[in-house]
Amino acid sequence: MRTPIIAGNWKMNNTIKEGLDLIEDLKSKELDSNVEKVVCIPFTLLKDLKDKLKGTDIKLGAQNMHWEDSGAYTGEVSPIMLKEIGVDYVIIGHSERRQYFCETDETVNKKIKSAIKHDIKPILCVGESLEDREKGKEKEIVKSQIEKALEDVENIETLVVAYEPIWAIGTGKTASSDQANDMIHFIRKTIWSLYGDTSDQIRIQYGGSVKPDNIVELMAKSDIDGALVGGASLKAEDFMDLINFKNGG
Numbered sequence: 207m208r209t210p211i212i213a214g215n216w217k218m219n220n221t222i223k224e225g226l227d228l229i230e231d232l233k234s235k236e237l238d239s240n241v242e243k244v245v246c247i248p249f250t251l252l253k254d255l256k257d258k259l260k261g262t263d264i265k266l267g268a269q270n271m272h273w274e275d276s277g278a279y280t281g282e283v284s285p286i287m288l289k290e291i292g293v294d295y296v297i298i299g300h301s302e303r304r305q306y307f308c309e310t311d312e313t314v315n316k317k318i319k320s321a322i323k324h325d326i327k328p329i330l331c332v333g334e335s336l337e338d339r340e341k342g343k344e345k346e347i348v349k350s351q352i353e354k355a356l357e358d359v360e361n362i363e364t365l366v367v368a369y370e371p372i373w374a375i376g377t378g379k380t381a382s383s384d385q386a387n388d389m390i391h392f393i394r395k396t397i398w399s400l401y402g403d404t405s406d407q408i409r410i411q412y413g414g415s416v417k418p419d420n421i422v423e424l425m426a427k428s429d430i431d432g433a434l435v436g437g438a439s440l441k442a443e444d445f446m447d448l449i450n451f452k453n454g455g
């Protein structure tokens with residue numbers, strides 16, 4: 207049985223004060239202890255929020271990292287720096303990074319290897335554009351993203367994959383639960399073809415306009431193990447409802 211995982215991706219939102227207030231609010235709520243909860247937050251908040259999350263079962267995540275341990279890479283943050291703070295998860299290959307910051311399948315692959323080596327659990331994002339889907343190429347694209355991201359990667363047990371169709375991110379347009387489940391099933395099959403039965407342990411999330419009013423339907427699907435959530439993770443009330451999806455969202 208895979209433990210459901212609901213992760214918030216705050217993107218470039220929240221100052222330290224705003225982030226601390228949001229977590230304070232979240233901590234005052236009753237959250238399902240059988241669901242793994244993660245907040246993936248800006249670098250500037252990591253240290254303060256790590257302290258704030260002490261004594262809770264909410265895990266800490268970053269939104270990116272460099273693959274090298276140190277060196278002349280101005281503006282970058284290394285896995286060792288994340289590890290020092292106690293970061294548990296790191297998002298790798300988010301479509302916004304691929305689109306705006308020249309992230310490629312090759313850099314994604316290097317980052318996945320480095321995260322696993324440093325015992326930081328990667329949340330690998332994949333997903334097609336609207337154009338790809340309209341051309342019926344969505345599976346081809348996603349398969350290629352998975353295969354390239356995982357090339358020569360070993361020990362994938364802690365990997366989480368997030369299927370985030372680009373056309374559903376921040377648009378209010380969710381993939382239907384059937385579309386999401388179908389692709390996630392396909393992703394698991396692709397991972398199975400590379401790693402055999404280990405694929406059963408890998409949690410695969412859906413991401414793209416997940417809200418309290420669609421989480422229940424998504425999580426009821428056979429292959430969907432969780433959600434990677436942008437906008438709705440910025441309000442404690444909504445994030446709580448997503449975590450507590452078993453109560454009806």
Ligand code: 13P
Pocket residue numbers: 215300370374375376377378413414415416434435436437438
């Ligand atoms: P939204 O939930 O705001 O659509 O963002 C999804 C996302 O990109 C999570 O990583």
